[in-house]
Amino acid sequence: MDYQQRINKIQAVLRRKKLDGLLVSQPENRRFLSGYSALDHGIGETAGLLLIPAKGDSWLLTDFRFKLQAEAEADFLHIGLYPKGLLALLREMLPDLGIRTLGFESHYTLHSFAEKLNGLSEKTGVRFVPTTDLVEKLRVIKDEDEIAKLRASVDLNEKVFEEVYSTIGPGQTEREIALIIESTMRRMGAQSPSFDTIVATGGNSALPHAVPGMKAIETGQPVMIDMGLILDGYCSDMTRTFVIGEPDERFQAIHRLVRRAQRAAIAAIRAGVAAAKVDAKARDIIAAAGYGQAFGHSLGHGVGLAVHEEPRLSSRNGKKLQTGMVVTVEPGIYIPEWGGVRLENMVVVREDGCELFNKNSTWLDL
Template structure:
């Protein structure tokens, strides 16, 4: 258990006059308890946390996860349910004198919410829907977390370079994606942080392209977007390059995307408005005549989840804070030609930002 995180959350509960909170989102569960078991879907849970405003927190799970819960959730009272979570809560909440219970409204199926409401009504507990309570805590990384994420970033680069050296015409998108994901695990990662994207030529015009059996041709664009999980923390990197001789138009567009990325990096600092960072990078691409071909946001936060707060988008008026980690990933996507995206990760600092990546493939101006 991370005592400081739990205590910080308990202070928030006291401030909001809540007697306890139910944590169901898997990354939040791991962040607070250290319990790493994975859900098999939103309909099936490996356990939930019940954290009262004072005292020892609880991990509620079933017999499948009993040993793992005891080993990992140090400081938590582990309670097993045999008749389901809601039957156990029906007993626990009155025993803990819980009258106002917060729950993560953004991570509850309607059917689950109905069961929770039925249980709460029977024990006379008021339910209070909460949004991003723990996510706001997760957005600011400690120096220990930053170091773990940097290790994830550097291992991701090592995997990329190991496979990059083997690339040659005749290979397929699927073949390269499988090689990357296999290398992640053989080199020490828990696995990919998302499904690896490998796209050749015109396929690279799809920002979230799915690898196919398309065969790489000499001189063709290759876009690789990859990330891995190391000690629970994610990395995310995109590189675009050509195997063989690159054409002049590709080089020109690559330089534009790289200049946009550098403009975004330069705009990042504590206090900067997220949409202004997005605007700084987007202006470079727009001024070059490709504004209509950069449709997604400039970046997103990364931590225990590969996509988390903050978002570097044109509608986000929130300010960056020191300790946040974000991606900077501008792109140009042209149907029938292809796409270029370059993505690095950086830590927000008081006077600027610290880029975590060391790999320079495709980044030379």
């Protein structure tokens, strides 16, 4: 991957916006621009930031603990350590680099840190300017290299599902199955899950974001599994809902309905179509069957280095889809006490349609 080329693009944006530089704190943005793969421990404990001047060489600022990894992974960058904290280092560096106006990422900067930047501004005269989505805008369109990685991530995720699915039986608890899934992911080569695996059975599957508990699988009850992994930095995300034993009429009808809504939405995806229109394709089908209130979330979201990113497939997003965007399509119907059905696939938007990453082999058509 030619990270310098991505940085060049950001530098052009900075010059257009009359910014002398940009401080990149958002972890996926940082990785996208540098290849540096260290993980933050939450927003309060960063593994480092990029300092990208509008012209010239860029810097990776980090602390002692990450020095060797930074040098190994981002050897085209200068590495700056901040033993006395980031603010002290910035105070030293910014004048040397001639930076008078520095952008920071408003969506990944704590209010308390922005206040500290204000304090530094008073001392140094450097203006700190909140920015949003400068790097995200580059990330939203995937190149073929990234698409290949996303495809591979989905492939592996499906292999894990197939392997675990064949072993699921009555009596196993949600937590037990989630554990087996996440272990299998790692054993088969994933870096980690891309989010906490959801295994929800019976009435628990009525919670779209259930936490796996000690409830055991019962024959005839819905089982919802929402799982994803990270491979080579790129995320997958997939949901399957099924029944061990014979599904009853109601489950079959709802599953068929959700699947029909999903197929219709996928068929509508191509470059130039508004995201809201794709959401409506699925939502209208579910609403027409009388379940409109039971589908309370949006249809899907972008996936890339982050498991949830732009674009949102939601009724509130009127923007048009573009070639190279990668999204999930995941309609669901949730009925308190009874349970829920959600089905989720991932596609990449193409000029005349979309490519479905998921293979048919894990489809549970009823």
